Amino acid sequence: MLKTDKFDRIAVTTDVVIFSIIGGALKVLLVERGREPFKGQWALPGGFVRADESVTQCARRELAEETGVVDVYLEQLYSFGAVDRDPRERVITIAYFALVPLDKTSIRAASDASDARWFALAKVPDLAFDHRQILAQAHERLIAKLGYSTIALQMMPPEFTLSELQEVYEIIRGQPLDKRNFRKSILALGVLSDTGKKRGQGPYRPAQLYRAAELDTVTIIR
Amino acid sequence: MLKTDKFDRIAVTTDVVIFSIIGGALKVLLVERGREPFKGQWALPGGFVRADESVTQCARRELAEETGVVDVYLEQLYSFGAVDRDPRERVITIAYFALVPLDKTSIRAASDASDARWFALAKVPDLAFDHRQILAQAHERLIAKLGYSTIALQMMPPEFTLSELQEVYEIIRGQPLDKRNFRKSILALGVLSDTGKKRGQGPYRPAQLYRAAELDTVTIIR
């Protein structure tokens, strides 16, 4: 194998912004750093890219290792390459963001016992490295994509009601939506299938259950 | 300085998709590779990230070295990290795309004499590495951004007519636009300033010259 010997080689990491909706709030999964630098501070989960894995494989591996969650939506966000963003040595990070459905979040790290914890976005503490900026950019992307894609479906469990879906939109956008208009427009997209089933969870009318017509597909709309 | 010794370090490059509009067509600047691998094949200009420069600085440096052009619009596109995308060794590339105004393209590489050449998009030959995919993604991003931002202004010289601007839109989108509707919507954005000057270049009515109200600013619209 030819080597490109006269060039510097650089440590490369992936960091993953993992979003989910828990307890009616948009939350992000952070890990507490066990060693220097930034020991004891919270940071995005992430780690070094190995020579024998693709960058995306690395992000998926980190995601699985930190949360135990597999098969969730994962999208490359942006690469951060300032010279001194890591005090140890030159490290470039390729950031991803992931969406975890409501019902998968309990698998690991949902408890406070672990060194990983879900934080409501407004309550995120100081973060290591440039992770605050990465988080902000991921949040921005998530809000934007809500408007022109079906990405919200990636945060839903296999079956869900229209009210639950609407709540996800409202939580992420931070503002209420009109129920009738929401239903009209989401159904007009044709991306939902009626399961025929209903779910009642109290002394009131049970709701129709839907599922994503095409799982694992995010459609760009408009 | 602490070292993260147990992790692999990886060669990192930037590759830049440089677009401009020349002779009424959208073109991309390619360079002919002078050495293996892919010797003699056309490729995106790019090179290795040095330890003492940020990734964006690297992209800007490559851009200047290949075209002599500075101060043009440059935006990070995506990072490509498949394990064997380079036959020599593991190389991750962070791709950028750049837009060069109509009048700046002649500085270098505009002639066929150089080892760099502008190719109309439809006439791009086989490219080295995964550069075909990178080019396709950049093209897609350019078209998309035309629809929801003022990015087209980055391809204009300091002063331009509305007809010239409309032509840029038409060339990139590959379809004609209605003159009156175009003028209405572009002026309504408030991103153009009337210079008060006019330009006549023939035996007919001279056109009003405009300039971008805020240079170097790409506004997201809608």
Next chain:
DNA sequence: GCAAAAGTGTTATCCCTACACCCATGA
């Protein structure tokens, strides 16, 4: 029968699209 969330249509407004003729200039 009551409490709670599910479900359902219509109207007004705004935005986008389609479309054709006169204007200013240099030769």
Next chain:
DNA sequence: TCATGGGTGTAGGGATAACACTTTTGC
């Protein structure tokens, strides 16, 4: 005066936004 690109307004249709009451169920 003619050839050429520059410049302008309106009307119809489709999409979006605002808005309130009836239905279904468990207790």
